[in-house]
Amino acid sequence: MIDFELEPQVVNQLKMYHLAAAQLMRPISREFDEREHSEPRAFWEAMWTASQNLGEPADAKPRAGEGASRLRNLNTCLSVEELCWGDAGLFLSIPGGGLGGAAVAAAGTAEQRERFLRRFREGQPKWGAMAITEPGCGSDSAAITTTATRDGDHWVINGTKIFCTAGQMAAEKSEGFVVVWATVDRQAGRAGIKPFVVEHHTPGMTVVRVENKLGIRASDTAMIVFENCRVPADHLLGSAEVKRDGGFKDVMATFDATRPIVAAMAIGVGRAALDFVRDFLAQNNIPVRYGISPRRLTALERDFMEMEVQLKAARLLTWRAAWMLDMGKRNNLEASMAKAKAGKAVTQITQKAVELLGPVGYSRKELVEKWMRDAKINDIFEGTQQINLMIVARRILDYSSRELN
Amino acid sequence: MINFELDDDQKLIRETVAAFAAEQIRPAARAADESGVIPPELVAKGHELGLVRGAIPEAYGGYGDARSAVTGAIVMEELAWGDLAIAVHLLAPRLLVTPLIEAGGAPLQQRWLPPLAQDQFVAATAALNEPRFDFDPAAMKTVARREGQDFVLSGVKCCVPLAQESSALLVYASGGSEGFDAVEGFVIGRETPGLEISPREENMGLKGVATYTLTLNDCRVDRSARLGGESGLNFTRLLSESRVAIAAMAVGVARAAFEYARDYARERKAFGVPIATKQAIAFMLAEMAIEIDAARLLVWEAAARLDKGENGLKESYQARNYAAQAALTVTDNAVQVLGGHGYIREHPVEMWLRNARGFAVLEGLATV
Numbered sequence: 001m002i003d004f005e006l007e008p009q010v011v012n013q014l015k016m017y018h019l020a021a022a023q024l025m026r027p028i029s030r031e032f033d034e035r036e037h038s039e040p041r042a043f044w045e046a047m048w049t050a051s052q053n054l055g056e057p058a059d060a061k062p063r064a065g066e067g068a069s070r071l072r073n074l075n076t077c078l079s080v081e082e083l084c085w086g087d088a089g090l091f092l093s094i095p096g097g098g099l100g101g102a103a104v105a106a107a108g109t110a111e112q113r114e115r116f117l118r119r120f121r122e123g124q125p126k127w128g129a130m131a132i133t134e135p136g137c138g139s140d141s142a143a144i145t146t147t148a149t150r151d152g153d154h155w156v157i158n159g160t161k162i163f164c165t166a167g168q169m170a171a172e173k174s175e176g177f178v179v180v181w182a183t184v185d186r187q188a189g190r191a192g193i194k195p196f197v198v199e200h201h202t203p204g205m206t207v208v209r210v211e212n213k214l215g216i217r218a219s220d221t222a223m224i225v226f227e228n229c230r231v232p233a234d235h236l237l238g239s240a241e242v243k244r245d246g247g248f249k250d251v252m253a254t255f256d257a258t259r260p261i262v263a264a265m266a267i268g269v270g271r272a273a274l275d276f277v278r279d280f281l282a283q284n285n286i287p288v289r290y291g292i293s294p295r296r297l298t299a300l301e302r303d304f305m306e307m308e309v310q311l312k313a314a315r316l317l318t319w320r321a322a323w324m325l326d327m328g329k330r331n332n333l334e335a336s337m338a339k340a341k342a343g344k345a346v347t348q349i350t351q352k353a354v355e356l357l358g359p360v361g362y363s364r365k366e367l368v369e370k371w372m373r374d375a376k377i378n379d380i381f382e383g384t385q386q387i388n389l390m391i392v393a394r395r396i397l398d399y400s401s402r403e404l405n
Numbered sequence: 406m407i408n409f410e411l412d413d414d415q416k417l418i419r420e421t422v423a424a425f426a427a428e429q430i431r432p433a434a435r436a437a438d439e440s441g442v443i444p445p446e447l448v449a450k451g452h453e454l455g456l457v458r459g460a461i462p463e464a465y466g467g468y469g470d471a472r473s474a475v476t477g478a479i480v481m482e483e484l485a486w487g488d489l490a491i492a493v494h495l496l497a498p499r500l501l502v503t504p505l506i507e508a509g510g511a512p513l514q515q516r517w518l519p520p521l522a523q524d525q526f527v528a529a530t531a532a533l534n535e536p537r538f539d540f541d542p543a544a545m546k547t548v549a550r551r552e553g554q555d556f557v558l559s560g561v562k563c564c565v566p567l568a569q570e571s572s573a574l575l576v577y578a579s580g581g582s583e584g585f586d587a588v589e590g591f592v593i594g595r596e597t598p599g600l601e602i603s604p605r606e607e608n609m610g611l612k613g614v615a616t617y618t619l620t621l622n623d624c625r626v627d628r629s630a631r632l633g634g635e636s637g638l639n640f641t642r643l644l645s646e647s648r649v650a651i652a653a654m655a656v657g658v659a660r661a662a663f664e665y666a667r668d669y670a671r672e673r674k675a676f677g678v679p680i681a682t683k684q685a686i687a688f689m690l691a692e693m694a695i696e697i698d699a700a701r702l703l704v705w706e707a708a709a710r711l712d713k714g715e716n717g718l719k720e721s722y723q724a725r726n727y728a729a730q731a732a733l734t735v736t737d738n739a740v741q742v743l744g745g746h747g748y749i750r751e752h753p754v755e756m757w758l759r760n761a762r763g764f765a766v767l768e769g770l771a772t773v
Contacts, residue, residue: 001408001410001411001412001415002408002409002410002411002412002475002705002708002709003406003407003408003709004407004705004706004709005406005407005709005713006406006407007406071406071407074407290718290719290722290723291542291543291585291641291644291718291719291722292541292543292544293539293540293541293542294726294765295538295539296539296541305723305726308723309703309723309726309727312703312706312723313699313700313702313703313727314699316699316702316703316706317695317698317699317702319407319409320409320698320702323407323408323409324409327410334698337694337695337698340691340695341695341699386688389687389688389691389692390684390687390688390691392691392694392695393681393684393687393688393690393691396667396690396694397667397670397671397681397687397690399681399682399687404681404682404684404687
């Protein structure tokens, strides 16, 4: 039966996340935006300790097949919204498996999941990262040029990866790992692309640059060069066999799980801006009147209502996509719908918030301008707006990637 | 707990109504739009679905089905997918039935429900909208004045479906002050002195269904006609139910246009390939699909609140406004995808665009 009500224990859990966002993230939000590339160590320690106590991975990111709760992916989206309401950049910097962990969960065997993910439940803070994008290919991830060549019981990886979230923390500053997507067979195209776990400090893996960005500055975005980087054969996630629709399907499986989360991130940032505007209007005794003729609304009321309903629409699409994953349903279409909607809606919501607040919105004294900068990434990473529209279009038209591209 | 899946009953209801919409309503839609006439046989068949009788308690001859705004929204979407005008016609009696069940009180129910529970379709309606650009249900210009034991109604109502054909009409009026709490409802007979019904209205869309303008020239009605008796009615809830219904219908019209444009784009070739393989068209279709799903979820969310007993004022308002805009955008895009052919009345998309424009304009056209 259709139901949109969260269970009481979920609501309670969210209050905890909200508290963490309000007390641990908001107060340092501006500082780590201004001091890009510095490390919020105390915050990381607090989040790591909290997650160890909870027995949950620190970043609250999904691990398919390890689910304790029936609605694990949905609950993840809910907590991610709260944390990104606090600060999206800091959220991305939280120690844990990250996208690398998600890739292991999606593409790895049960043994590999245990072997590689165990570290996030014990010891010191650690990071996982995923390296897929290259200087010459972003959205067209099937055009990857990084190679993995078999040499005895090792794979030898060569290539350059960019835009690797938490790459520096995973590769050089903790006992983490980077999941690198590389081709084992250029002739095979997509089918030849495979994920490899490269352990921290593996010789031949070097972080050569950390990017300066528009927003989410608390999160490090690394360029990593692999030069004759040798990893054991059993670090290839899943099967080494090159078959049609094999390798790339794993990338897609990862995205089906992570796109709702990125949508939830966007929604958290959008809600931060919306809450700010709502409070601002209330403080200035500007009413928002629901139920009256739309022709009698002020421009301000219309703008605010539009922001509010767009955020809600994005949230409902996101919940649906995550819920489907929890129910074991294929959510490829719905995940891209949610991501496309949330990325665009929140970009517009935060931009409108700056506009409505005037100089207050534009000033770095408040966080609204930061949220506008932070929001934009959600319309780009984990599949740009356009890539997600493409996926939606293929699904609704029943076209393959060859028929519609 | 969060759940996005219809239950088995709802699935069955949706299948049944969807089949009726595809097999009976859709083929009759264009002719109804052009001629203004909906075949009585079609109305009779539609009535057999139990759209009106379903919710009427068994004591009054109905089926006494459990009422659910979510289920109602599902039915509305499917019917409107078939054709909006025919849907509004078939559902018009609910405009009286739903408020009677929710707030009528036994004497009013006794008097008006049994005739509507019959095997034949019997017209009934409600008058909410008023012919003003800024019509606001919280500030109606139609007023009910108390005079002794009676009420005196005066004002003008418009877009009232089937008013001429109805023997009973529910008229909403302001009891004096502004606000939803001040709204009163009166069930009056077609022959009430002072009630004037215009010739049929001529509107941009919804041309299949007969709508009328009502002028109330100091219509004197007995206090027994007052909805809810001395305790009055929960107008906010009735309005929310109506907005959820309209929003659900908007989703149905949008979906019809989307599906038509999608299928056309897969067939129609330009530059040697189907136009759907061009990103300019494919992205339009993708955005249409997203907006339809978003609107439907907002409708269901508002409906679920009503089913939990809330008034849902804000949520139904959000859903109505969002779905109305989505329907307009989607139907407009559908015309655009078809290009010149979309502008020609041989294809239904121009009709859906005209119909979709109504959602933001019309209040009280249907209820769940």
